[in-house]
Structures are given as C-alpha cells and as structure tokens.
Amino acid sequence: MVTPRLNGGSAMGLVNWSQLLQWMRTPSKTISRILKRLVAQCTIYLIWMERNARVHTGLTLSAAEIFKRIDRTTRDSLLARYSRRRCNGLLLQWFTYS
Template identity: 35%
Template sequence: MWFHTWTAFIEWFGLRDNVCPPTLQRLAAHATIYSLWWERNNRLHNSISTPLYVTFKKIDILVRDSITARKDRKKFRNLMSLWLKHE
C-alpha cells in the first residue's frame, strides 16, 4: 500500500473489498497517521528528521504488534498473513 496524496489515502480507507478487511485498513490507517504525527512532532520540537524507511518500518511494527496482541480474537486471526502478503 503506497499513497502519494491524502486523497488517495482517504479513498483507499473508504474502499470495501474482499482483499483487505476493514480491521486491517483501520490498523494500517491508525499506524500511518500516528507515525506521521510522531514524525511531525519530532521535527517540530526536536529538530530531528528520521529517514523515510524508518517511518515505514515503524508503521510495519505498529501494525504487526497490534495484530499479535489481539491474535486470539476472531477478527484478527488471519490479519497477519494478509499484512505480510501485502508487504
């Protein structure tokens, strides 16, 4: 999943299909927004910019950790394989 504009991100988030369940969409959206917010604050308050690959890795780790923490719940059982499939 790659987005070049907020419009594309919002369109993807509103898309409902059989490929990406809404739960995974919400996790990815949350991790993306949180990581961008964190990066913005880090630049603004600490004058430190992290490389883009670090931000992408942070998003990946946030989603994986969220799925792993809830792996026993019915909605989350197959999400890790779907997340890894779309890497």
C-alpha cells in the same frame, strides 16, 4: 526509497488525505476493512510523531525508517489482537503485503 504495497501487491500511490480515505472506503477482496483502518491509524500516528520530533527536537528519520516503524507498529498491534475472532487472518494478510 521504500514503497508500501497494500493493494494487491502494487505500490500504493497515496499522496493526500482524500486518496487515503478513498483507499479505506474501497472494498477489497484481499485486504480486510479492519486491517486498512489499523494501517491508516498506525501511519497517521507515526507521521504525527515524526512531525513533532522534527519541530520540537530537530531530529528526523528517513522515509525507510518511518516505513519500518509503521510495519513494526502494525505487527505489534495485530499480535496484541491475535486471539480475537474478528482479527483472525489479519497478521497473515499483513505479511502477504509487507
């Protein structure tokens, strides 16, 4: 199983909504607030898409494939914002933990 590593290199142990919100609110020296929000948005969106696929088509993806899609969607979103001054360094932060 693939485990995301976004809090200083240790595995994230987020198992419920409250823990996700707490992770997003907790300041970090290594992960910017913008990156945390972007990762949370990508994760929520792709979990919702997976839920809809399972309910409406019966198709399912493995956890590893969902993590790959979260990674790819996050990278694409960061690349789209690459030239913005506020987003400088976000791609490097993402590559550090992925």
